[in-house]
Amino acid sequence: MPLIPALFSVFWVSVLAWCLMVAGLERHLAARHPVVHAGLGRTGNGSLPLGRELAMLRFLCAARDRGLGDTGLGRRCTALRLLLVGYTVFFLVTPTLLAR
Numbered sequence: 001m002p003l004i005p006a007l008f009s010v011f012w013v014s015v016l017a018w019c020l021m022v023a024g025l026e027r028h029l030a031a032r033h034p035v036v037h038a039g040l041g042r043t044g045n046g047s048l049p050l051g052r053e054l055a056m057l058r059f060l061c062a063a064r065d066r067g068l069g070d071t072g073l074g075r076r077c078t079a080l081r082l083l084l085v086g087y088t089v090f091f092l093v094t095p096t097l098l099a100r
Contacts, residue, residue: 007094014087021083022056025076033068060084 029037040055059065065077 003097007097010090014083014090018080018083018087021076021080025056025073025080028073028076032070032073036064036068057084 026037029040036059040059041052060077060080063077063081065073
């Protein structure tokens with residue numbers, strides 16, 4: 001399989017996985033932790049189109065889920081953090097692969 005189509009496929013599958021996992025996390029937060037969910041919606045500048053997404057990234061990176069005592073939420077957040085790290089590594093390694 002040629003390298004560029006394979007990398008393109010990995011990129012889009014990871015973006016799709018991220019979107020679906022974040023949607024699941026938002027549903028989980030809305031159902032079990034509505035105060036936290038509402039706080040994520042109000043966080044950030046209203047004129048900034050990515051305010052809610054940045055609030056979600058801050059929530060994940062700060063590991064605020066650990067203080068809530070919800071193991072299901074913890075598993076979801078851990079999976080998202082692992083995907084974020086994997087995607088970042090992929091994004092940093094891809095130019096090296098393409099340069100060969």
